[in-house]
Amino acid sequence: MPAKDMDQIVNLTKRRGFVFPSAEIYGGFRSTYDYGPLGVLMLRNVKDAWWRSMVQLRDDVVGLDAAILGPPAVWAASGHLETFTDPLVDCRNCKERWRADHLEPSEDGKIHCPNCGSTDLTEARAFHLMFKTHAGPVEDEGSVAYLRPETAQGMFTNFANVLQTSRKRPPFGIAQQGKSFRNEITPGNFVFRTREFEQMELEYFVPPDEAPTWFEYWCHERMQWYLDLGIPAAMLRLRAHDPEELSHYSAGTSDVEFAFPWGWGELEGIANRTDFDLNAHAKASGERLEYFDQATGERYVPYVIEPAAGATRTMMAFLIAAYDEDEVGGERRAVLRLHPRLAPYKVAVLPLSKKETLAPLAHEVLTALQPHMMCDYDDTQSIGRRYRRQDEIGTPCCVTVDFQTLEDRAVTVRDRDTTAQDRLLIDELVPYLMAKLGQ
Ligand code: ATP
Numbered sequence: 036m037p038a039k040d041m042d043q044i045v046n047l048t049k050r051r052g053f054v055f056p057s058a059e060i061y062g063g064f065r066s067t068y069d070y071g072p073l074g075v076l077m078l079r080n081v082k083d084a085w086w087r088s089m090v091q092l093r094d095d096v097v098g099l100d101a102a103i104l105g106p107p108a109v110w111a112a113s114g115h116l117e118t119f120t121d122p123l124v125d126c127r128n129c130k131e132r133w134r135a136d137h138l139e140p141s142e143d144g145k146i147h148c149p150n151c152g153s154t155d156l157t158e159a160r161a162f163h164l165m166f167k168t169h170a171g172p173v174e175d176e177g178s179v180a181y182l183r184p185e186t187a188q189g190m191f192t193n194f195a196n197v198l199q200t201s202r203k204r205p206p207f208g209i210a211q212q213g214k215s216f217r218n219e220i221t222p223g224n225f226v227f228r229t230r231e232f233e234q235m236e237l238e239y240f241v242p243p244d245e246a247p248t249w250f251e252y253w254c255h256e257r258m259q260w261y262l263d264l265g266i267p268a269a270m271l272r273l274r275a276h277d278p279e280e281l282s283h284y285s286a287g288t289s290d291v292e293f294a295f296p297w298g299w300g301e302l303e304g305i306a307n308r309t310d311f312d313l314n315a316h317a318k319a320s321g322e323r324l325e326y327f328d329q330a331t332g333e334r335y336v337p338y339v340i341e342p343a344a345g346a347t348r349t350m351m352a353f354l355i356a357a358y359d360e361d362e363v364g365g366e367r368r369a370v371l372r373l374h375p376r377l378a379p380y381k382v383a384v385l386p387l388s389k390k391e392t393l394a395p396l397a398h399e400v401l402t403a404l405q406p407h408m409m410c411d412y413d414d415t416q417s418i419g420r421r422y423r424r425q426d427e428i429g430t431p432c433c434v435t436v437d438f439q440t441l442e443d444r445a446v447t448v449r450d451r452d453t454t455a456q457d458r459l460l461i462d463e464l465v466p467y468l469m470a471k472l473g474q
Contacts, residue, residue: 041296044358045225051428066222066229076379081350082212084376085235089210096208097201101189104180112319113188118283120161123220128153134220135159164217182216190238191312194324205326205337208239226347233346240337249340250307254289257342265374266356270294284311293352303344310336353377363454371429375472378429381408385421387437389414397436
């Protein structure tokens with residue numbers, strides 16, 4: 036696997052409108068990012084691919100979109116108020132702050148500040164990661180609210196609502212995507228770790244004795260999802276947590292990890308959360324959060340298997356995996372070999388020349404394709420440069436309208452990866468592209 040140059044990739048995402056530093060005209064804002072015209076399309080595609088696999092193609096999972104703001108009671112019951120902390124150390128010399136669990140002793144057995152090398156570090160202290168705010172006009176203890184640090188709790192607090200309204204029975208799942216917020220001590224590595232990010236989480240409720248089997252099932256399913264969307268097997272691994280690494284609620288966790296240019300990093304955690312959350316919320320709220328099987332008269336609190344992924348972090352992994360450079364016609368090109376499902380644009384319509392005569396027909400092609408797929412339209416610069424631009428943003432197909440098209444209503448379709456070209460009638464385009472793109 037050739038080393039991926041992270042600077043090139045970050046540069047491409049900025050230059051081509053995938054990701055911008057947030058509030059850039061004011062100098063940026065603390066590792067927050069905005070998703071530009073291409074980024075918003077790609078991020079949506081990542082989430083749609085997840086939703087398709089986790090909800091649409093299954094009959095045992097339903098969706099949810101719960102609130103981001105929540106009362107302290109939720110986070111007290113879940114254990115977050117007490118335990119959702121990272122160990123923070125300060126360097127007394129350069130004043131930088133670090134996560135103690137991210138610092139490794141060097142050869143001399145001492146821990147050095149990664150910034151200045153000093154060993155004069157403070158003792159680790161627990162730093163709380165939740166963003167606290169106030170709901171309503173009065174800023175007192177009674178109005179405290181938190182921005183959710185994970186989407187999961189909304190699925191547990193709505194367990195009874197969903198069970199009742201969806202008429203599902205274990206094993207069944209609730210899926211949710213959305214923003215989460217963590218006041219990370221050391222955000223960084225581009226959008227790998229940010230304070231505001233998007234998650235894609237499934238809580239899958241199962242009879243307790245089936246939990247180990249379903250845990251294995253979801254580990255396999257989730258690895259396969261990344262492989263199916265084009266991440267090479269050599270860039271992926273499943274890593275089981277050591278017992279001391281486990282979260283307070285987990286009886287077992289495995290992470291899907293990706294070979295980032297700086298080393299292996301987590302894309303998703305798959306955890307056996309047992310009945311911890313439902314029991315905790317039942318106890319704190321006084322509500323019954325259990326499953327009653329009318330046929331057998333059996334009553335039990337389901338165990339939960341949770342595959343929890345990050346949408347923004349995963350989008351970055353897809354970009355890194357897709358980035359490639361090769362040579363076409365003696366010229367170097369950068370190309371994003373994105374899976375068609377993830378590519379921001381599926382097709383670009385390119386009139387060969389800017390001449391007025393081609394524009395109406397090129398627009399006719401565009402409007403024929405637009406209801407079926409996301410299209411770009413570009414009539415600037417030479418055709419070669421326009422192909423390069425589309426290669427660089429991962430557009431799988433370019434459709435070129437030329438002067439011959441005026442005569443025979445045939446267009447050229449160019450493939451991003453092979454650069455091979457096919458000629459076909461405009462009327463044949465939609466089925467041809469739908470088949471080629473697997474839409
Ligand atoms: P880490 O150990 O990297 O802080 P975590 O184990 O706390 O992460 P989880 O709580 O399991 O992460 O969250 C599930 C997923 O959400 C992660 O696998 C990751 O993809 C994503 N995620 C978590 N924190 C962030 C963040 N600060 N920025 C971007 N994505 C994140």
